[in-house]
Amino acid sequence: MCGILGIVDGEDVxxxxxxxxxxxxxxxxxxxxxxxxxxxxxxxxxxxxxxxxFNAKNLARLRGPTGLGHVRYxxxxxxxxxxxxxxxxxxxxxxxxxxxxxLTNYSALKDxxxxxxxRHLDSTCDAEVILNVLADELSRxxxxxxxxxxxxxxxxxxxxxxEGAYSxxxxxxxxxxxxxxxxxxxxxxIFGRNEDGWAFASESVALDVLGYEVQRDVRPGEAIFVDPExxxxxxxxxxPRPRHCIFEWVYFARPDSVIDGxxxxxxxxxxxxxxxxxxxxxxISADVVIPVPDTARAAxxxxxxxxxxxxxxxxxxxxxxxxxxxxxxxxxxRASVRHKLNPIKSEIAGKRVLLVDDSIVRGNTSRExxxxxxxxxxxxVYFGSYSPxxxxxxxxxxxxxxxxxxxxxxxxxxxxxQMIGADRLIYQTIRGLESGVAGGEERLGTFCxxxxxxxxxxxxxxxxxxxxxxxRNLAHTRLASAPDGEEQDF
Numbered sequence: 001m002c003g004i005l006g007i008v009d010g011e012d013v014x015x016x017x018x019x020x021x022x023x024x025x026x027x028x029x030x031x032x033x034x035x036x037x038x039x040x041x042x043x044x045x046x047x048x049x050x051x052x053x054f055n056a057k058n059l060a061r062l063r064g065p066t067g068l069g070h071v072r073y074x075x076x077x078x079x080x081x082x083x084x085x086x087x088x089x090x091x092x093x094x095x096x097x098x099x100x101x102x103l104t105n106y107s108a109l110k111d112x113x114x115x116x117x118x119r120h121l122d123s124t125c126d127a128e129v130i131l132n133v134l135a136d137e138l139s140r141x142x143x144x145x146x147x148x149x150x151x152x153x154x155x156x157x158x159x160x161x162x163e164g165a166y167s168x169x170x171x172x173x174x175x176x177x178x179x180x181x182x183x184x185x186x187x188x189x190i191f192g193r194n195e196d197g198w199a200f201a202s203e204s205v206a207l208d209v210l211g212y213e214v215q216r217d218v219r220p221g222e223a224i225f226v227d228p229e230x231x232x233x234x235x236x237x238x239x240p241r242p243r244h245c246i247f248e249w250v251y252f253a254r255p256d257s258v259i260d261g262x263x264x265x266x267x268x269x270x271x272x273x274x275x276x277x278x279x280x281x282x283x284i285s286a287d288v289v290i291p292v293p294d295t296a297r298a299a300x301x302x303x304x305x306x307x308x309x310x311x312x313x314x315x316x317x318x319x320x321x322x323x324x325x326x327x328x329x330x331x332x333x334r335a336s337v338r339h340k341l342n343p344i345k346s347e348i349a350g351k352r353v354l355l356v357d358d359s360i361v362r363g364n365t366s367r368e369x370x371x372x373x374x375x376x377x378x379x380x381v382y383f384g385s386y387s388p389x390x391x392x393x394x395x396x397x398x399x400x401x402x403x404x405x406x407x408x409x410x411x412x413x414x415x416x417x418q419m420i421g422a423d424r425l426i427y428q429t430i431r432g433l434e435s436g437v438a439g440g441e442e443r444l445g446t447f448c449x450x451x452x453x454x455x456x457x458x459x460x461x462x463x464x465x466x467x468x469x470x471x472r473n474l475a476h477t478r479l480a481s482a483p484d485g486e487e488q489d490f
Contacts, residue, residue: 001252001397002085002100003027004189005069005206006169008177008226009197012036014062017069020199020206021050026254027100027202028071031084035096037171038064043096045070045084065197066171066228070098073399083125089135092143093173097131100202101165101187102397104460107467109133109162124471130168133158138172146175148225148233155180155223156237163458165245165396167218169200176227183238184457185220186245186396186448188259198226203257217260243457246447247398249437250387251295251358265298267437271386272299272356274432276306279354282426284382286354288347290314292369299386300356309354314347314376315369337368349377355422359387361400363407366420374421383422388430389413392454395468400451 003024007013017034032053033045044058050071070085085098103109103126110129113119119132137154151172158180165186170178179200181189191200192212199212207214218224221238244260255265288310291300294317304311321340353373360366366383373381389408394400407416417425428436430453438444450456 001027001073001399002098003071003202003206004098004100004167004169004200005202006067006098006171006177006179006200007197007210008066008199008228008230011065011196012038012063013065013067014059016199016210017062017067018050018054018059020201020210021069021071023206023209023254024071024202025050027252028073030073031071031081033070033072033084033086033098034059034062034067035086035088035098035171036062036064036067037096037173039174040064041088041094041096041171043086043088045081045086047081047084066177068096068098068169068171082123085125085127087123087125087128087131089131092135092139093146093175095131095135095138095170095172097127097134097168097170099127099130099166099168100189100397101167101182102126102395102468103129103162103166104164104395104458104464104468105162106164107471130158130162130166131170133161134168134170137161148176148227149235151175151178151225152223152233152235152237159183159221159237167202174228176225178223178225179218180223180237181218181220183221184241184243184448185217185260186243186457188244188248188253189218190259191215191218191224197230198232200224203253203259205254205257208256214258241457242446243448244446245396245398246433246437246449247387247394247451250433252398255295255298262437262439262443267439268295268298268386269302270439271428271433271436272302273306274436275299275356275384275386275426275428276303278426278429278432279303279307279384282424284354284384284424284426285352286382287351287379288312288314289354289356290347290373292355292357292365293317293341295358296356296386299358303354303356303384303386312344312347314344314353314373315341316344317341337365338372341369341372343372343376345376348373350379352380352382353378354382354384356384356386358385359390360385360407360416360420361390362405363416363420366422370421380423381421382424382426383417383420384426386428386436388428388433388452389416390451392451393465393469394451395456395460395464396448396450398451 005020137157141150167187167189192207192214220240249267289304291297
């Protein structure tokens with residue numbers, strides 16, 4: 001999962017890009033990068049948080065009225081500085097590209113680019129593959145007579161060659177900015193405008209913060225081109241068949257974002273109400289409902305209201321610790337939990353506590369939290385997940401690419417309950433998940449829920465599963481020895 005941002009404006013955009021990436025930092029904490037274009041491509045990227053990669057000196061040289069920004073955690077590749085985005089090729093026109101998602105045919109495409117197209121790739125990141133496929137297809141156009149239609153024809157051919165989930169932004173030299181999204185719209189992309197230009201982002205919150213008025217989402221299967229004068233062009237290249245990643249609303253997106261027309265905050269309120277129904281059916285009787293901050297707060301609040309139980313903030317978060325879900329490696333995740341959360345004993349001692357969290361992936365965080373609450377004097381500890389049990393690998397860009405990472409892969413709810421040390425474990429139902437996010441019958445059937453139900457919206461062979469799992473295991477191994485950031489000019 002990554003955060004993408006692209007801006008076409010009348011003046012230097014680097015300050016906007018920096019501010020926007022800070023807003024999207026929750027989407028990736030391993031690496032960050034900015035590319036600005038002023039007739040020359042100016043790049044800074046490296047490992048670390050946005051505030052650590054950039055400083056006044058390197059921001060000052062990132063000049064240009066067009067730019068791209070990216071925050072990343074790796075789902076393909078080694079995760080070193082060489083895999084940080086944006087990427088660049090010098091022909092045709094000079095193209096720089098970023099993307100959010102995951103190519104399921106990454107390995108086959110990389111081999112094809114080398115053997116058939118004689119293209120050398122320096123990284124293990126699938127964004128570089130998309131960039132080179134785009135450059136190859138664009139070079140087949142009549143470039144002396146380039147137009148937005150040239151870009152759209154190239155993207156149509158690109159989308160035939162690449163498979164999986166992708167939301168892409170690219171600077172095509174002096175010609176303009178290109179945006180496109182896979183026909184299923186698995187990963188989010190939205191755009192807005194102000195009086196000076198246009199901005200594209202993973203989430204609406206970035207547009208809000210930067211002062212752009214939201215126009216709409218990039219439609220699944222759509223391509224958009226904005227030239228340097230700000231003229232807007234779009235074409236629906238493929239019929240939209242939406243299968244939006246439901247984990248965006250469950251966990252990843254900020255609550256103040258609206259994604260594909262659905263408020264993240266309101267969906268989490270509905271998910272809490274759905275979980276309350278399950279609690280009633282299972283006879284759960286608690287004295288207090290406590291959210292695991294921060295993602296679960298809205299769901300816990302609505303669940304408590306629906307059950308008529310007191311809501312309290314019983315776990316206080318250290319906001320200077322990263323999101324444990326996207327930390328590479330179980331050891332770091334486990335150590336981080338105790339540094340990140342501290343209980344308020346007066347809200348816990350002697351009470352039957354119902355903890356509410358967004359999900360249980362590996363079980364490490366849940367186990368540590370249950371243990372922490374018991375140590376604070378809880379009479380009983382119940383654990384409610386407002387999403388169902390995660391059992392299947394995500395091949396589209398969430399850091400859950402191997403079945404071995406799931407505590408629920410081959411265990412019953414009772415067994416997981418025992419493993420995390422809870423007195424009761426309450427999972428959301430599949431139906432409750434979809435109903436809660438959809439908010440109405442017209443949106444049912446428009447989500448990818450493969451990590452919960454095993455129904456993948458694209459064809460995934462056993463070989464692809466094995467390859468992705470191998471690459472992900474290799475990525476975890478390499479992260480420990482990844483080099484520091486790099487700085488480049490073109």
